Amino acid sequence: MNHEYLEAIARAASAAVGLDAADLEPIKVAENAIYRLPSSAIVVRIAKPGQEAAAERELSIAGWLRDSGVPAVEPADLTTTFVIQSDHPVTFWKELPEHRDATAPEIAHALRKLHELEPAEFLTDIDPFVRLDQRIDAASTTSPEDRRWLRGHLAALRERWVDRIDGMRWGPVHGDAWEGNAVTTSEGTTLFLDLERTSIGPPEWDLTSTAIKRSSFGWIAREQYVGFAQAYGHDVETWPGFPLLRDIREMRMTCMAVQAAGRDSTRALQARLRVDSLRGRRGPRPWSGWEAMP
Template sequence: MCRSLGHMTEPLPGGFTSAELTALTTQARTELDLDGHEQQLLRGHTNAVVRIGPVVLKIARKGTTAPAVERTVALVRWLQEQGFPTVPLHSHHRQPLHLYGGALATVWTYLPQPAEPLAAADLAAPLATLHQLPTPPVPVRRLDNLRAIRRSLSATRTLDPDDMAFLRDRADRLERDLEQVAYVLAPSLVQGDPQHRNALHDSAGGRTVLCDWDTVAHGRPEWDLVTVEIHCRRFGHGPQHWVDFTAAYGFDVTAWSGYQTLRDIRELRMITTNARKARHTPGSLCEVQRRIKSLREDEDGLLWNIL
């Protein structure tokens, strides 16, 4: 039976309590001269993403350092200078905002979304463009997924010892397997977490734009492609989404010899990241445990619930 964090009664967007989040958004509304606009929490699993009238305020997760947010701002400004299809930073406000208690926020232009959701194929053009960009004049971390997985496991306090041992053993095996992987695509910038929810329609520009640059890194494009495939397969978008994406991008990562290793690493990272966050997101622990069970039983086609 799935265990739950019974002592938690509400999610903590960005790790902030309701009172803290109210204080931060109140301060931001005043600084941005948006007191006359209503606000809406759009996402809160990692960062607190709040729409306030014509802008979207993204309050970085508690504990995020200023240099990390400043690097993201600098990178997105560079992407905009390249004409890359990204959700734009709001040009009328200094970035990032420094809020109470050391909290940091970025301000983005709100893009109204049509009723028709994005398809996986819509991500192909911006991802292909990203993978061809030159090296930016901004420090970008190297993608190291096994290190990220182990860091999440070290910070996880919600799983039982048996599950923790299983995940650690799986990480060790996959690290050995990764040494044998022969990549075929050239190293490049990677978005890190390309998926249907990290892209938006830009109706004015008539294009799809990417968002959420917290995971950007220098690495192998195969990582981005495997991530899209997993989202198509695990989250109910259907096989046609993946077929259309592959045709639009021009490369089928599932036919590549390293696919299974990278797929397994990606799924493990998705599980361990959410296990680390589970204490702040009540209800997610059951899904994490369900995903671990699917790995134990080799259920590649089991649908996961989005977190």
């Protein structure tokens, strides 16, 4: 989407809530556009049209976590933290203090605290397959045969999910607990970002995010993963239900890549590599060449 157009939305939305956007700076312009207002220490987040309910829900989750004592990004101290501007939902957040990406053990400790909460009434059950059909439909650079395979694989995963193995008691899960979605401040507080996928689900769903960084992609060493599992108190890879969650996570990452390649042909090589991995064309895990996508 046009960066100038999104910047104009950020400026207009800021003015609508009484903020001076003269010093507006981009942080990340991708599926959601994020800007900061340094003078106000506020972050402006622009979602896609049609995501109004999700944007308001994320604000509610952030407020609930704050009240529950689980550190996370917080809504800005404004009378209004949500507006619609040119059909785009726009939300306003407190800027984070100085921070770095959280380490694996830090993420584990933060997840334990989150998973121990009683779920808020407004939280709904996790949907592991949200938007995957649409992402496959948008995969215009993926061959028709590979798209058919992806649809069949998605159908098989849905059937396996229905017959899934029970593990730990379902409760609040972050839903996307990757490094980068959890940061640690200079004072040592680890907090969660990107609360869009926070739901009620199996705690193992969050643990699988770190486990596959080792077992599926070789992004981290075994020692790092062991530190994560010890910090949480459970090694999800030893649980019989792990292969299903691993396979769903890999599918989600692949569908994200094929959709991105449909918008930007420079992503086609990464998308093809991921499809080939899932289809067994690149040998057993861990697969080399998978790269994090912004």
